[in-house]
Amino acid sequence: MKSIKIIAGCCLLSAFSSSLLAAEQASCQKARIGLVGWTDVVATTAVANTLLEGLGYETTQTQASQQIVFSGIQRGQIDFFLGYWKPLMDDNIKPFLADKSVKVLSEPGLSDGISSLAVPSYLADAGLKTYADIAKFKDQLGGKIYGIDPGTGANTTIKKIIETNQFGLGGFELIESSESAMLASVSRDARSKKPVVFFGWKPHPMNIKMDVTYLTGSEDVFGADEGLATVWTVTAPDYAERCPNVDRLLTNLRFTAAQEGQMMAPIMDREEPKDVARKWLKENPQELSKFLAGVTTFDGKDGTAAVQAALK
Numbered sequence: 001m002k003s004i005k006i007i008a009g010c011c012l013l014s015a016f017s018s019s020l021l022a023a024e025q026a027s028c029q030k031a032r033i034g035l036v037g038w039t040d041v042v043a044t045t046a047v048a049n050t051l052l053e054g055l056g057y058e059t060t061q062t063q064a065s066q067q068i069v070f071s072g073i074q075r076g077q078i079d080f081f082l083g084y085w086k087p088l089m090d091d092n093i094k095p096f097l098a099d100k101s102v103k104v105l106s107e108p109g110l111s112d113g114i115s116s117l118a119v120p121s122y123l124a125d126a127g128l129k130t131y132a133d134i135a136k137f138k139d140q141l142g143g144k145i146y147g148i149d150p151g152t153g154a155n156t157t158i159k160k161i162i163e164t165n166q167f168g169l170g171g172f173e174l175i176e177s178s179e180s181a182m183l184a185s186v187s188r189d190a191r192s193k194k195p196v197v198f199f200g201w202k203p204h205p206m207n208i209k210m211d212v213t214y215l216t217g218s219e220d221v222f223g224a225d226e227g228l229a230t231v232w233t234v235t236a237p238d239y240a241e242r243c244p245n246v247d248r249l250l251t252n253l254r255f256t257a258a259q260e261g262q263m264m265a266p267i268m269d270r271e272e273p274k275d276v277a278r279k280w281l282k283e284n285p286q287e288l289s290k291f292l293a294g295v296t297t298f299d300g301k302d303g304t305a306a307v308q309a310a311l312k
Helices: 002-028 039-054 066-074 090-098 121-125 131-141 153-163 179-191 244-252 257-268 273-283 285-291 303-311
Strands: 030-035 058-063 080-086 110-120 144-146 173-175 198-202 212-214 228-235
Touching: 030 039, 030 066, 039 058, 039 080, 039 228, 039 244, 039 257, 039 273, 039 303, 066 080, 066 090, 066 228, 080 244, 090 153, 110 121, 110 179, 110 257, 121 212, 131 144, 144 179, 144 198, 153 173, 153 198, 179 198, 228 244, 244 285, 257 273, 273 285, 273 303, 285 303
Parallel strands: 030 058, 030 080, 144 173
Antiparallel strands: 080 228, 110 198, 110 212, 110 228
């Protein structure tokens, strides 16, 4: 009689486990990824996308502004986003955190970033080294500061500086454009040794292709420690419970600024992000092992073996 109960219990446990697996498959088979057009986010998203496809998941990407990405997570249309720059995007994500419609993972995916106003180093050598120095060079700068995409936290901060006349910048104009357009303009000026102030950040190939100096004396307008930045992954609030395997992968994804810079350079030279990600993963097997620690394929098999096979 006792053996019959044990067998019955095992059958019930097996059926229960199967039902959980089926439920997770239904909700997690298609990983819906939010994306902003910043090259560093494009690079890390390409890595995540490559790994997920190697693990047997289907992926879709939605590229939009950060506000729309956060709204997409709130509405259940996007599952996760690898590009929350902190503190740069703090104001934009604040209402979503307040109503608990998004969740930020417990550790950053990047911990050694920077975001602040910058100049080519020849201009720093000429005396423009601090935020307070910008106003002294107003005529040479044409009264312009170059930002990035409209609506971003960076531009919001620069506008506030101008509107409040902080650092004496009340008469300056913010030039808003895409990342690529801004960098193209700054690169032209740099080749001609013209004075230019722009929003810069690391990781980014701009730090390799140009000799860049980040301004000091920022009074923490872009965050503490002169713009020290971290980048975090944001998910739907219940994603870890619904999709623990993907959540584990996202938690494992940790990069350095130097690593991201390696991937960003060829992407900016118009190589396909997915091709860059595949190449980088093949050339960095130790990182691949870290990313896939404790991660299985969609159907529960060895995740590392599956991705290694997919990368061949």
